[in-house]
Amino acid sequence: MLPPFELCEPTSVAEASALLSRHGETARLYAGGTELLLAMKAGLLRSDYLVNVKTIPGLAGVRVDPDGTLRIGAATPHRAVERDPLVRARFPALARMEADVANVRVREVGTLGGNLCFAEPHADPGALLQVFDATVRLARAGADRTIPVAALFLGPFETALAPDELLTEIAVPPLPPRSAAAYAKLGILERPSAGVAVAVTLDGGGVADVRIAVGSVGPVPRRMPEAEALLRGRSLPESRAALPAAGRVAGRAADAVSDLHGSAEYKTHLVGVLLRRVFEQAVAAAGAPGAPG
């Protein structure tokens, strides 16, 4: 049973923002509700007002800009991202990641923006979006700002959103030529237990650029610059030889938490294993002729 609440259905970002200001902590943004409503049922969250963002036009949908940037409305369900032909063609790793979020019913209703805002540590999108250097647009009455996804997550269930801000759009820049991204996870329970994302750009025989992000292991998904530094600018054989060290560095930096999914030690180890595998996947995809981002 859900606890009683009042439903607000704004038709603009300004109106939604004003509602959040007016009601303060008693109001929450509501999109798919696949995480929020569970928390409310369990009595972990109380909310007197739910502000429905799905009634605001323009917050759902997928398009690609002329410069190749993928723009995903925050209220777009995971499944729409998963099945979008442009996403599949140009950002296949994103489509594959979305295809494995939770189960098909959650994917039909749950939104990408909602997932990011809820900031559940055991989640997939936050890590992969960071290796694309994706950004999010945060809007409130009369003001817009754009921050990297990397700056969105402050802690478990805690984001950089101001109390009256809405996340309206996720922007995913295209990867340079000869690049590819990949993501893999291990799920011990219903939610992911460890997830690693990698994006590589190849040139000549080497790794011109590499981006690594780890999610589900620690309190927030995060980029791993120290691990990246061990691989960036090296030849492919050198990078491969450095993978175990990079894995250890990334594992430590992931700040693994012991919980029902497993011990911190095991999760740290998994980071290294997944990093090696995902790196190879990305390299293979980047090396393939006509490799998209």
Add this chain to the structure above:
Amino acid sequence: MGAEPRRVVGRSVPRLDAREKVTGAARYVTDLALPGLAHARLWRSPLPHARIVAVDAARAAAAPGVLAVCTAGDLPVAGRRYGPAFRDQPVLADGIVRYAGEPVVAVVAETEARAEAAVRRLDVRLAEEAAVTTLEAALAPGAPLLHAAPERAGRFRDLAGLRPVPGTNVCHLWRLERGDLAAAFAAADLVVEAVYRYPALSHHALEPHCALARVDAGGVTVWSGTQHPFAVRQELAELFGLPLAHVQLIVPLVGGAFGGKCYTKLEPLAAALAARVGRPVRLALSLEESAHTSCRHAVRVRLRTAVRGDGTLLAREAEVALDTGAYADIGPRVATKAGYRAAGPYRIPALRLEARCVYTHNVPAGAYRGYGIPQVTWASESQMDAIAERLGLDPLALRLRNLLAPGEEPVAGDTPMDGDLAGGLRAVARAAGWGGPVPAGRGRGLAVAMKDGGGTHTVSTAVVRVHADGSVSLLAGTVELGQGARTALAQVAAEELGVPLEAIHPAVPDTALTPFDHGTSASRSTTVTGLAVQAAAADARRQLLALAAPRLGVEPAALALRDGLVVGGAAPLSVAEVVRGHFGLVGGEVTGVGTFVPARWSGTLGGGTVFWETGMAAAEVAVDPETGAVRVHRYVSGADVGLAINPRECAGQDEGAAVQGLGPALFEARALAAGQLLNPGLVDYRLPTFADLPDVLETVLVENGDGPGPFGAKGVGESGTFCAAAAVGNAVARATGVRLTELPMTPERVWRALRAAGRGAPPEGAEAQPTPGGPSSSMV
């Protein structure tokens, strides 16, 4: 009937309830409503052991729509306890809370939402006491005692020999000794010893527990998804001081049970609340609450086996400890069976088997498909493979050398082995390609086990009512849990009676109408209730032929009933014509009655077993050495069913049991900390999903026609759970050289074991290993 080809039995006819289930017309207890229905919700203790200091119900009672707020003292059954072995369980916690999740206060209101809102307004003060929440803590000297002197229920004959150990938390100590243990161990070429652990599990039937109760001048009527309507009836009659005839249990279709709905659960509370408010009451639990109502016993087994160099088993010593939680439920019987079966299905001259059923401040553990046998089989079959490894013997050969032969008594005076264990194991091994090449990176493992089947000292009566139009009501108390028993019983009735299956209509189990049946558990329904059904059908058939004979001018012995027609006379007579012809054109019926009473009244289990339910399995796995993830590629399960009344349903039962068994093998377990269940719901309790279906899942049905049930049938349904963990564990050991003794074999545990054995991740700089699929769908 013998020489004729069978018409119904042995055929994979569609389940009688298939259509209603696929169209949504099926009605379960959770779908039922009554006029004037009120709704109950419960306040449950957050602490595992506490004194109830005070309950302030004022605000709750004043909440809108509330009819009553009840603590133990407010109920008409105040002070009384229930339980199938010991009468140790109160209807609501009475002064003392003994497990986290125990119901303390019940609120009844006009709607479920209002009852829930009122529960949140309760102010309950508890004074925490020291709790013992592990076997070790509960068994330690000086541990707080959960029950000083629990009263025996005195209800079941096989439980007459309950042996609590005074001054301890052991509510039942079972022992069996034979032969000269010391001499056998001294003479052994090899002694292997280890401690094995099997976790507590949640049944997680998809339909949670629910009961509707109505109390009026006529007595008590309860609709419940119970597996034991007659045992619950007796419990309610005693609690309420009513004659059995005034207590009625009705059981519609049940959305899964697996033992979690055995014996008495919610019924007394629902009935007490209905009596209290003077209206029918519905008590429906959430899935998480069901997990706080019953569970599988966590079991620790210390096993020591003495073997000769050629693999002959000489002796076995087993200490089995079962965590039965705060109330015994049917734990003592589970303990007895687990202790006995720690010997496995083998011939072992010297035995010292001990089982302790231990109270702890955890959720009460009770019946769960397999009933202790999966837990001890995990130990026994793992150790058999360890022995094979040490002696350099083939695991199949080692087992074949020691398996009980048909006709052999496991223990003097017990029912002799009535199945072909060796034949079944060979068949399963063959189907799994045993002895042939194993694909690179994989391992294969075997396991075999047995359990008493049919229950001990269980009685069933069935009635067949042949109506004037030839349709037939089948009155049997077997509950349809999904196992297909009611379809199988209808097939037996149709075959024995000689009418088409479509003529048979099984009635809903209703203790006021359907005759006494012990219960739906212990794989007994096809065999035991089936024999009663067969006898009832035979009785009805004899009466019909006796009625037809004079009309046809022949002796009854010259007649037969086939496809609803009496044949053998000058012209066939329909059943309807026979019935109507006898009673006149208006109505009348022919009633056949049959009863099964067990033949053996003594034995190791407190009674002879009706048959032995045997199970065997072969698993082929691959292990990802870097993550420890285990993938079961191929799983072959063998079930000796004697004769499959409905082959497809038998296979379906075995497949379902096997996948259910794979859960605790690899990922499924209750997570407990200091008496708190950390994973009551499905987000954190990992149930088998489509992703866990092995690439090849095969069931071998062994049909030697050697069962005591109708047409040579035995029971089925539990054996598939016995061997899964051990078969997989043995396969993992073969694939990796590493053996785990604690379940589940999660990736982390496998990884740690590999590391400890120096067989972990490849050294630095090595190429990435080829990776088999892991438990996650996007595992790289």
Add this chain to the structure above:
Amino acid sequence: MSELPVTLTVNGEVHALRLPPWETLVECLRDRLGLLGVKKSCDVQVCGACTVLLDGRPVSACTLPAFEARGREVRTIEGLARGEELHPVQAAFVEAGALQCGFCTPGMILAAVALLEESPAPTPDEVKHYMRGNLCRCTGYKRILEAILAAARRLAADGR
């Protein structure tokens, strides 16, 4: 008292309701409209017993607020058969023995219907992936997989 006007179509029938925003779709369908074939089990969107189709898409009725179905079409298990004639997926489940206790069955069938409408010729792996969120505690999944693949073949043969 905040009640919303919610008009939704369920199994082809239009219902003009007034209900609170916190009423879930499973509560609306079962308690208000008497569609007891929609089951409530885990209540946390994991098991899929509550699966209904919303504009043809599978959703968890246990967690979706009923107002989200305004102006949309809901299909429950009761709306699948055409009178006495079972939908091919229903028939396939019966023939394959893909059900035992039946509690997961309505949700399982509806999820399979949605899968086959989207992907008429799925591979076994595709079926397992799509159906991963529908749990069955009884059958072990083998026969459900067989039923879905058989239904796909039958639908293709029927030219549907």
